[in-house]
Amino acid sequence: MAAGPAPPGGCPSAQRPHLSKMERVVVSMQDPDQGVKMRSQRLLITVIPHAVAGEGPRRLGWGASGPALASPHPSLCCAGSDIVEWLIQKYCISEEEALHLGTLLVRHGYLYPLRDPLSLLLQPDDTPYRFQTPYFWTSTQWPAAELDYAIYLAKKNIRKQGALVDHEKPGVPSVLEQGPERGSCTARPRTWISTGGRYVLGATGRGGLADPCAGHLTGLVSQIEYCRKALGRTRVKSSVCLEAYLKFSSQHGPHDPIMSGCLPSNPWIADSDTYWVVNAPSVAAPTKLRVDRWGFSFRELLEDPMGRAHFMEFLRKEFSAENLSFWEACEELRHGGQAQVPALVDAVYEQFLAPGAARWVNIDSHTMERTLEGLRRPHRYVLDDAQLHIYMLMKKDSYPRFLKSDMYRGLLAEAVVPPETKWRVFPFMRKPRRSSPSPALLASMEPAAAAGGPRGGDGEA
Structure with a gap:
């Protein structure tokens, strides 16, 4: 032809x-x-x-x-x-x-x-x-049609060859079928992409070679995968998101110095440094706002030296203080000097992980295998898996009990509430006593001043 x-x-x-x-x-x-x-x-x-x-x-x-x-x-x-x-x-x-x-x-x-x-x-x-x-x-290029594939499968079933061979399976090109014209024998290589239990027809090339437009097919496959993941993604209602934002704002609002000010005063605009004194890393009695933040998240509790000290005291009463000690040792290894890494790794292993260790911590077998394999070539991140395991154990088990304990409730009851000092949070927002009026007001005041000038002059005289 x-x-x-x-x-x-x-x-x-x-x-x-x-x-x-x-x-x-x-x-x-x-x-x-x-x-x-x-x-x-x-x-x-x-x-x-x-x-x-x-x-x-x-x-x-x-x-x-x-x-x-x-x-x-x-x-x-x-x-x-x-x-x-x-x-x-x-x-x-x-x-x-x-x-x-x-x-x-x-x-x-x-x-x-x-x-x-x-x-x-x-x-x-x-x-x-x-x-x-x-x-x-x-x-x-031609539009893909699923009818062609259905006709091809029907022909195979008629010949009692319903099972697909290797080159006809999804993702493999070179499916031979009859051309669009009745008298033409053509090899029409295509790829059948599985989408949710059915097959979609896509062209991959001519003559058995890769199609120069294969990038278009690759993009189609990526779009199918993206849509498939999007359908399985958990959707959150807008009302639920707004409620979470409102809860977060109401919870953190009193602790925001910009929104609520500093108690007792802002040391950056006042001569008093009481705010730094009452919020020092180690004080006799913490402030109520400081103790409240410990209940926001487990990370807030660990980042505060005083909160971590009280949490350590609570764990000692529960005979699990070695968990927090192991976490602190891993933090020291991660942020310590490079020259001390081998010695710190050996010390942590002998104290917490070795069989019969004095302060042995409970780690699952898979985590222990990965940790022991990494100890052959120690580095500062070799204990990350074990540290994460202990961290999640304290977060899900010990931390909720700490918030419900009498110790934490006593800390809230005995917390200090500093008296508020009468200082403005933003003195630069204070309106000056003698401010210049706007040009629009001046323009409207000029006719009135010109009309009332003589009367004012007579009155003053």
Whole structure:
């Protein structure tokens, strides 16, 4: 069949220069007067099609999974030797160059080998080749249709070959099926992408090679994965989010020096440093705001030296103080000097992790295996897994009991509430006593002043 313009269903993509040149060569090869010599073949009702080329009829097959074709219309084919000879005469090139150019045409899907579709090489003998129709050219894209795949599966079931072979499974190209025209035998490589239990058809190339537009298919696969994850993502209602924001704001509002001020005063604008004194790392009695923050989160409790000291006292009463000691040792290892890392690792292992250690901590077997493997080459982060395990153990078990204990309630009851000093939080926001009026007010005041000036002058006199 002579080449012509792409069918209306296709959509021309951005043409590459080498594709344009190859398509012009293919169009010239199909010229009825000066093109390659064509031979007619007739497709019979059989699984393995037959073609007439060179030395007469030969059995040509697509493999065991090829579809059965039935068409009374003739189809044109040509031999590989005819193609090589035409290229040599047309472009005055050597036989090696002609073979290379013909192989490129085969690999890009412009020529389809009828005898061995998996061999993408141009053979300079009587091997028959068929020109692909422009519908299957690399520069043409067509919309994917699931109906084509359904028809293909129905054909396999009729032949009692319902199971998909390797090259037909999802994600693997080269599914051979009948072309859009009734009398054409075409190899239409595609990929069937599994989406939620069904298959979506996507083109991956022509002639058995990767499609130059494979980036489009990759983008389609990534979009499918993104949508699949989005459907499974937990959605939170707007009302729930707003309630969480309101709760957070109401909880942290009294502790924000900008919103509520500093008690007893802001040391940056006052001469008193009482605020720094009552909030020192170690004091006799903490402030009520400071003790309240310990209940916000476990991280707030550990970041405050005084809160960590009271938590250590609570753990001693529960006979689990070694957990917090191990966490502190890991923090010292992580933020300590590099020269002391090997010695600190050995000390922590001997004190907390070694069999029969004096302050042994309870760590699961998998975490212990990873930790022991890392101890062969110690570094400052070698105990991160064990530290995280102990941290989560204290957060989920010991920390809630600490907040409900009599010790924490006593700290809240005995906490100090500093008396408020009468200082403005932002003195620069204080309105000056003698401020200049706006130009708009001055403009409106001028007529009134001019009219009342004489009377005012008479009154004053």
